[in-house]
Amino acid sequence: MSRSGRPPWFLLLPALAGLAFLVLPLAGLLARAPWSTLGTRLGQGQVLEALRLSLLSATVSTGVCLLLGVPLAWVLARASFPGLRLVRALVTVPLVLPPVVGGVALLLALGRRGLVGEWLDSAFGITLPFTTAAVVLAETFVAMPFLVISVEGALRAADLRYEEAAATLGAGRWTIFRRVTLPLVAPGVAAGAVLCWARALGEFGATITFAGNFPGRTQTMPLAVYLALQDDPQAAIVLSLVLLAVSVAVLAALRDRWVET
Amino acid sequence: MKGLDARLVVRRAAFELDLALAAAPGEVVALLGPNGAGKSTALRALAGLVAMPDGHIRLDGTDLRPLPAERRGVGMVFQDYLLFPHLSVLENVAFGPRCQNAGRRAARRRAAQWLERVGLAEYASARPRALSGGQAQRVALARALAVEPGLLLLDEPLAALDAHTRLEIRAALRRHLAGFEGAAVLVTHDPLDAMVLADRIVVVEDGRLVQEGTPAEVARRPRTDYVARLVGLNLYRGKAEGGTVVIGGTEGEHALDTVDSLSGEVFLAFAPSSVALYRTRPDGSPRNLWRARVAAVERHGDRVRVRLSGPPFDAVADITPASVAELDLSEGSTIWAAVKATETHVYPA
Structure with missing residues (x-):
């Protein structure tokens, strides 16, 4: 056996303990699942509704994160301007902010009486809180830092000279970004998008604060689980299992395809 | 254009x-x-x-x-x-x-x-x-x-x-x-x-x-x-007059005989292979003869490159491995070196 193949005991023991700690709760979930009534419970409209909404909002929010986050990461990695360090710190604030606080902040900014929300309401008649759009916004708020950090790291590690080579071949800024920079950092973008999607899918605090808990409109899986836990714990377990299965399937598929290349 | x-x-x-x-x-x-x-x-x-x-x-x-x-x-x-x-x-x-x-x-x-x-x-x-x-x-x-x-x-x-x-x-x-x-x-x-x-x-x-x-x-x-160094020549800058070039050596000036008739500021170059080395002062004393210290002996392709340090001036000589043995060269030893006037090349600076 090769020297590097066999981990030493002082790494192996904590590693196993760590793995057990992560897997044990999942095992608990599986052990207590009401397997006999699973089929009928899954068929209930509310479960599929919540699942559909969760997948949709997480995917749309990942799209928004990509659209805004990749350029933001580029600016943080490449531009230099006074206050850059402050901006970089601000970008990571949603990581450390309790999501509920994020939800409150979103309400104060985009709510009906919020900073921007009031103007949106009076000028366009757009009211964001307690809509599906609000779910997407809440998820985007908490998930975007994961994408920005991942892409910024990839951009910093990328060799700028490829972009110079592209310039000597006649490529303008946009062509360089699209045909050289972006493909070179693609693994970082993909990893960031996966993290982002996973974070958005699990989002609870900001969503319930900013978007509320309306079945079919803003009730995502985590919210449904929380609600079910109050009056039907068995249903909560079923919902959790579904969420678990979907996340594991998606993450496993994406990880093999993108992250580990 | x-x-x-x-x-x-x-x-x-x-x-x-x-x-x-x-x-x-x-x-x-x-x-x-x-x-x-x-x-x-x-x-x-x-x-x-x-x-x-x-x-x-x-x-x-x-x-x-x-x-x-x-x-x-x-x-x-x-x-x-x-x-x-x-x-x-x-x-x-x-x-x-x-x-x-x-x-x-x-x-x-x-x-x-x-x-x-x-x-x-x-x-x-x-x-x-x-x-x-x-x-x-x-x-x-x-x-x-x-x-x-x-x-x-x-x-x-x-x-x-x-x-x-x-x-x-x-x-x-x-x-x-x-x-x-x-x-x-x-x-x-x-x-x-x-x-x-x-x-x-x-x-x-x-x-x-x-x-x-x-x-x-x-x-x-x-x-x-x-x-x-790149083209492998010994190069000196000096003043030429009447076939003699006075170069600035490591300690004061040194005159070298050439066959060119330039005068004024010139470069003087000669190939390392044109430098002859002797253990003792050679007979018939060639014109450009000096005593030098061996600073380094290095392999250089199928030749041996000998770095000579001044006074009177630094130079590089290429000799055969056989000559190294005959001359009993070692770093720090002193040796006689000579370059024929016909082997030097002088051109305006």
């Missing part, structure tokens, strides 16, 4: 490049110089990759200086090639034509022709990382030429290759450069590359031009210690 006519001025904190450079269409000019001399900076200035607030770069009469890199129509082969790792070999070569608004099919057709020309047609769909160093160099050349540039820049095009491949690729590169109709500027620190590939050599030291000429001129008449 056709071709390249440039004055490159780049200022950095502790460094200034100020270099006048011209190249006629079809001419290959080599910038030769030690590391840090500013050769690569000069090339990057020509390509538009470093800002140049002063000076000018005229190519076929157009000033390129205000133009960004992507609008200069300059092809560049980078030292480590910088082939895009995510694109196939064909797409790498097609990249330039695509940027010139050739359609996808037309660009690919043009790329395929260039790959054919550098003999790599069968690698079109390969990824760059599957190529050997020599193949990558040829793809980089094809990629630069595919934009049909008016000026071709090559940054140490052979430096990343092993000795054997280098020989082969140097010959191929020479052929392609001969077929290129625009001006070409090549940066190298290898005198052999410069001699073989270039029509004219510009020696750059410390951001300045120190010597310029055909490879033969530069090899025969070095004007700085750096060039002299």
Whole structure:
């Protein structure tokens, strides 16, 4: 056996303990699942509704994160301007902010009486809180830092000279970004998008604060689980299992395809 | 005026490049110089990759200086090639034509022709990382030429290759450069590359031009210690009068006899192989005879290079391994050295 193949005991023991700690709760979930009534419970409209909404909002929010986050990461990695360090710190604030606080902040900014929300309401008649759009916004708020950090790291590690080579071949800024920079950092973008999607899918605090808990409109899986836990714990377990299965399937598929290349 | 006519001025904190450079269409000019001399900076200035607030770069009469890199129509082969790792070999070569608004099919057709020309047609769909160093160099050349540039820049095009491949690729590169109709500027620190590939050599030291000429001129008449070392000659600066050249030695002046009749400031050069070494003072005393200390004895191909230190002056001698044994040479020992007047070469400074 090769020297590097066999981990030493002082790494192996904590590693196993760590793995057990992560897997044990999942095992608990599986052990207590009401397997006999699973089929009928899954068929209930509310479960599929919540699942559909969760997948949709997480995917749309990942799209928004990509659209805004990749350029933001580029600016943080490449531009230099006074206050850059402050901006970089601000970008990571949603990581450390309790999501509920994020939800409150979103309400104060985009709510009906919020900073921007009031103007949106009076000028366009757009009211964001307690809509599906609000779910997407809440998820985007908490998930975007994961994408920005991942892409910024990839951009910093990328060799700028490829972009110079592209310039000597006649490529303008946009062509360089699209045909050289972006493909070179693609693994970082993909990893960031996966993290982002996973974070958005699990989002609870900001969503319930900013978007509320309306079945079919803003009730995502985590919210449904929380609600079910109050009056039907068995249903909560079923919902959790579904969420678990979907996340594991998606993450496993994406990880093999993108992250580990 | 056709071709390249440039004055490159780049200022950095502790460094200034100020270099006048011209190249006629079809001419290959080599910038030769030690590391840090500013050769690569000069090339990057020509390509538009470093800002140049002063000076000018005229190519076929157009000033390129205000133009960004992507609008200069300059092809560049980078030292480590910088082939895009995510694109196939064909797409790498097609990249330039695509940027010139050739359609996808037309660009690919043009790329395929260039790959054919550098003999790599069968690698079109390969990824760059599957190529050997020599193949990558040829793809980089094809990629630069595919934009049909008016000026071709090559940054140490052979430096990343092993000795054997280098020989082969140097010959191929020479052929392609001969077929290129625009001006070409090549940066190298290898005198052999410069001699073989270039029509004219510009020696750059410390951001300045120190010597310029055909490879033969530069090899025969070095004007700085750096060039002299590169071409393997002992070089001294001195004052000539009546066949004698007085050079500044390590301790005061020293006179050497020559067969040239120049007068005034001159360079005096002689080959290391023309220096004869003796254990004892030779009979018949040749004219240029001096006592020297052996500073170092090194292997140099199939010869042995002996570094002699002054007083009266430093010099290098090449002798056979057999002579080393006969002379019982060791570092620190003292020895007699001689150069025939007919072996010296004197030219105006």
